[in-house]
Amino acid sequence: MKFSTKSFEGIPPVLSIENLTVGLTGNPGAKPVLNGISFKIRAGETLCLVGESGSGKSVTSLAAMGLLPKSALEVTGGKILLQDRNLLDLNGRQMRDMRARHLSMVFQEPMTALNPVMRVGQQIEEVLNTHVKISAKEKKQRVLDIMEQVHLPDVDRIYRSYPHQLSGGQRQRIMIAMALILEPQLLIADEPTTALDVTTQRQILSLIAELQAKHGTAVLFITHDMGVVAEIADTVQVMKHGELVEQAPVETLLRNPQMDYTRKLLQAVPSLTPRPARETAPVASALTVQGLRKVYGSSGWLVNREPTNAARDVSFEIPRGRTLGIVGESGSGKSTVARCIMRLIDPTEGSVKVGDLEIATLGRAALRPHRRHIQIVFQDPFRSLNPRWTVGRSLVEGPLNCGEDKGAAMTRARELLALVGLPPDAIDRYPHQFSGGQRQRIAIARAVAMEPDVLVADEAVSALDVSVQDQVLKLLDELQQKLGIAILFITHDLRVAAQICDDVLVMQKGRVVEHDTAANVLGNPKHPYTKALIEAAPGRDWDFANFRELNAASA
Amino acid sequence: MIGYIFRRVLAVIPVITIVAVFVFLLLRLTPGDPAAIIAGDAATPAQLEKIRTSLGLNDPLPVQFATWVKHLFQGDLGISLISNTSVSSMIADRIWPTINIAVLTIILSVLLAVPMGVLAAWRHRTWVDYAVMSFSVLGFSVPVFVIGYIFIQVFSIELRWLPVQGYTAPSQDFAKFLSKAILPCLTLATIYVALIARMTRASMLEVLGEDFVRTARAKGVSETVVLFRHALQNAAVPILTIIGTGFALLISGVVVTESVFNIPGIGRLTVDAILARDYPVIQAMILLTSALYVFINLLIDVSYSLIDPRIRY
């Protein structure tokens, strides 16, 4: 692993934040959202602000841009010095003049961060319209220049495109072009790659690094992903609950974290090294999928649309007690497969057998009694439980459908709550009273209450912070050991797949490109796409949990 | 796009058919006899019966319906039972006041309401917002005719600025048209402004919370540009929708306003026709307004793609 080793001795800071405190508007008594944050960024330096959700990373960046939502948050103390000017002293007009010229920002979600009804070229040009007075021709030339600089292909066409006509990566390049066209001293990047696929993420990270080197920009980079930190940071700031926990140069922090919280955070990062293979006793297959195919949007009357093959010729088998991971980037068809298997959508062709029972062709009503054998846990813990139902009611819904006695089902629900590590009084509470991780546990308990043979986990940990992710993965593992459930684990995250899967199936554009044991797929990928995926995983050479290089362990 | 429009137009057919059957049946099952209205106070039952027969009202319902539909396809809306003139010429005579007033009202409403809504959303939870919201709730809460009377009392009777009533065609005397149309338009606009301002505000509030607005602000552009160049266009689709569905509201307003200000438009024509059981006129008017409603909303749906490049049919 090669870390940045640039030295910033003696370089004056571009941005210094001193003792910044942010509180809830009109509620001075409440606990501050940011509590006495101080740090400096120097020219050419990349400072990574890491922390879990709610740690105050984004609030810090918005405070610096002067973009805090006034009705909710306000700065209550401290200074934000850009070079020597305190941004907090500026009025609205002066602050607007600063933006884009001296400091600019790139946001997480490039789809929503661009105005959907305006051509992207104009959106970049608007920066020039606002801040400089040059001829229209010059403006256009400068826009095309910066678009070239961010390596957009066919700039003339893209200049005239709308955001929805571009890919996620291209949109983020537009955002970067927009942020850097006036060569500001400071670029704030708020999770700029989180919404992107790994391969795109890699390109964007190197683009930022390239432009930074070229213009000597100071970068405040906000992320929750330790892999990204390892790739790009010069300096790292760890935040927790609005306070700074630890600050250090990147290598120091990763090798030798001082604070418990930092250590915990790092230890929770799943390793790319596959779990040790479990012995494979010849057990019966819990789920067998043969030649599964799903086609969307056939052409109908007066509708002439090219049908999309969301999944083609997908076949696999999961023995009882084992976990199969399906990995792939967005649009690879992995979720389609999961939904077909659950019969939430009807497969176009192919066979899905749970045990010996063919469910792909059963009618809705005929299928219902057999549903209990195969259950699902969804990605979004906030939407997968009915907000109006108590946890207990959600937990017994399935058993009651199977004709179980209500009292018995409630007793069992309590046991399940204990099993997933929640207090027994949770049964009378409502979902909003729980955190995301807790809700995901409830969702798992609800699935497990049906005593299924197969559990489908569709990105079940993707929305969770790493520490919580770690706990949920452990829970799934435990349950599998206790109950012998077969798990179909859908994820885009190779690290997670490595931690939980026995076998891994890689999908690209609806096709299976590689299917082998986890060790083989991750350790010795055959297909170029798999190789590219692994290649792109940030920080893939570092063993975060053990604070050392990965190969150090094998060496 | 063409295909989409074609499909949408096809989808109009069952809607209009149902409207036609519904209206026809509704009217024929209504107690009420145009013959009695034609004949006046002193007619005897035998005389009424003769008039009914001569009007074709004694034919079996399906026959009457078939005759009506057949004529419809020939572009003939029938003959008014009461005035014995062709319905199409009656409508043609009286549709222009309504259209002129309605168009002026919509223009006026949009010009007033959109800035109000934008301002309210921008200054969310300030007195500006509360003032706009109060106005828009108030606009919904006072019956149209009361608003009309208040305007007449204030502007025509007390201040004597504007005429009390009437209508002059703009082609005849545009200044007179404006002076007579202003009060009815303002009256009609009250509820429409309320509606559009509300929707503009709600839609703007939503859009102002979007990331790209933050992006625009991060670029340092002024608030005016943020509001009107970035946010408004994105907020426009629901605003347009409400203008379309508000058309129904406009119709009901028109019916009342035409009575208050004595404008010889189709609103009064229809109400008079209903009260006089002039079946061909009622059928034609309801069919026409329904078709107009469907058509306007079709037009608005199609116009979405002009505003939002993401929408393609």
Next chain:
Amino acid sequence: MLSVRNRVQDQAKLKGVWSGITQRAASGLIAGALLAGTGLGTAAQAEEKVITAVMHSGLRVVDPVITTAHIVRNHAYMIYDVLVAVDENFTPQPQMASWEISDDKKVYTFTLRDGLLFHDGAPVTAADAVASLKRWGQKDSGGQLIFDVTESLEAKDDKTLVWTLKEPYAPLIDTIAKQSALPPFIMPASVAATPVDTSISSFVGSGPFKFVETEYQPGVSVTYEKFQEYVPRSEPASWMAGGKVVNVDKVKWVTMPDSQTSINALLSSEIDYMEQVPVDLLPILEGSDEVVAEVRDPLGYQTIGRMNFLYPPFDNVKVRKAAMMALSQEDVLGTLIGNPDYYKVCGAVFGCGTPLADETGAETLINGGDIEGAKKALAESGYDGTTVVLMQPTDVPTISAQPIVAAQALRNAGFNVDMQPMDWQTLVTRRASQSKPSEGGWNLFFTNWGVPEINTPLINPMLNGRGDEAWFGWPTDPELEALRKEFIRAETPEEQLAVAKLIQAHALDVVNYIPLGQYLSPQARSTKLVDMIPSPVPVFWNVKKED
């Protein structure tokens, strides 16, 4: 269906819906914007004298034979002329024609005066008059009586018309001179050939005004222009008789949905004339120098109640009497009109202020009712509590009060009243139904008549005892019929009055209908309108408009 209708339909087809609308598109907003600054629009009108009048209702039907609606009659007086017309002394006078009666009183010879022209330029001939009278005679009840005894009616030459009767019919001239409800207007023979149940669609008459067809909007406005070739009689105008001298270029009738609007329009000189002003609103006009409110029609209206003779409880004369006793004209009129200057308690079925007026039998009505007597009479009548279905129109101000007041009075007397609200059009439909009250029929309703429409036994629609052929309520009353025949035979006013008294007494004895009193309807005009003659029909001849 019939020819006229078809012809109009064909025209409509040729024209098509959309072409009609698109043609007018040119004169829509855009054209208006172009013309805006030029002031072209007003230039031509400045010199014309136009009276803009708000009438009591919109003109929708244009056939004065098919309907008795007042607005249609008023319209007909504008564009048509009549043979003979009644003057302010209720005396028939020559209008288009003078007449002679043979000694045996069986042959009436009418001679048309010179200079009579239709609006299309054709001279008015006796043949036109014959055709018009025949069409009218099929419809008008008075006309029917004459034609019952007519031997022949023919044009002897272009100017002479001979009407030969089988037996003398004294009121013939009175009947054709009447000004309500269906006067015999003279139309071209071709128009008069239209079957009587089909509405005419021509506007060609020979009256003092021409109909401006292009400006006709049914129910909204109608414009008349002076017929330059009209030759008025030399006598001064008196009611419908005398010289119809037109002193303005155009008369425009516009409809306003609401009297308040009309009053305001009158006050701000947007209109010149308002045919009916609600009495309650007169105070608004009082302060103005530019507007005069006055009563033009000295007779006014009679408001009445009519019962259904076919069904209980009002098939029983005792119950009818009890109901009548419960009612007080003062209460009805006070509520309806309010200002005593404008109403008159009057128990005469032929209306007070008319030659035949007599108030026999109306004592309780005109003396504030007799609730106690009514209770007693009801108790003795054998009334079993049958519900009285009372139809209440909700949309006509001049008949909205009567049902409310009556319902209260009847309930006080012990009647079980079910007041059913409905719009007037539903009411006129329903009153024609002879079904049981519980099955879509009715027991009692109220309406108003212009006094000239009820002032003789010949034309009073209620005083008809022919059962199913009678007016709504369908009394079968041979005695009444006999009295009417006797009235027809009466030759002198004195004899007529004597019979009329008998009819009055009989009518109230059997409660043929309940006269609820008389009220006047004031009109309002701009002071610029002068020389407006008093008349029960609002006429626009003689009147001048000053600058």
Next chain:
Amino acid sequence: MTTPSQAVSHLQPVLRILSLPRRMRLGIGPMIAAVVLLIIVLASLFAPLYIPHDPLAIDALHRLKGPSETYPLGTDAFGRDLFSRVVMGGRVSLFIGVGAALVSVGLGLVIGLVSGFFRTADAVIMRIMDSLMAIPSILLAIALVALNGPSLWSVICAITIPEIPRVVRLVRSVVLTSREEPYVEAAIALGSSMPKILWQHLMPNTLAPLTVQGTYICASAILVEAILSFLGAGVSTEIPTWGNIMAEGRLYFQIKPMLIFWPGLMLSLCILSINLLGDTARDLLDPRLKKREA
């Protein structure tokens, strides 16, 4: 058996509601609206107990009189007591409003659920609903009143029918979007039958928007009743409503503006309050707004 913590958790909903205005930073408007509406409702409800006159009693000698000891607000054109009529009219107007809201919401809910559930019925139902939407509601209402006569029920019916399609669309759209929610898909996976999902998972989602819609329908029904009365297609004057009191009074607008002023004021205050409360309810129930507040 109740532990303290359970007791608190039972009380929580109550506490939540009580603290709502403060937590939502509602301001004073909705509170005033609620109080005004409550006063109007109570005053109307108990009107028969305190009105000085029979609202139908005619006094021909005291027509169009100003306020006096006998007649607190004066009399109308029939000499009937305006005060008694206005408060009694409130009863009927509110009844029409609430009746129209309940009926249209009830019918709309059933039709909407059926439409959202049975895909085959959906096409037919929605075409009919589209057609009903296309007919201008006021014309439909006038025609319906003309059809049934101006009775209370026919007016309610005339106001209700044009509202139903809107409710159906609302319910249907909630059903269709909620169907995509993971918890509904989870329920499918748990083997719940479609009717059960519809009723237990989807229907409750419609209640919040329906409540809001209901308040708007209620307000608009009161207003539409007034307009129908104005156009001559309203409830008979034997049954006073704010609408027909105004409709009768408009003839005397210039000489006795109070005839319109009082019922108009009551009506506007009432609708204003209902609309304000509806807005407040919508703000409280709208998850998107909630998110923004958070």
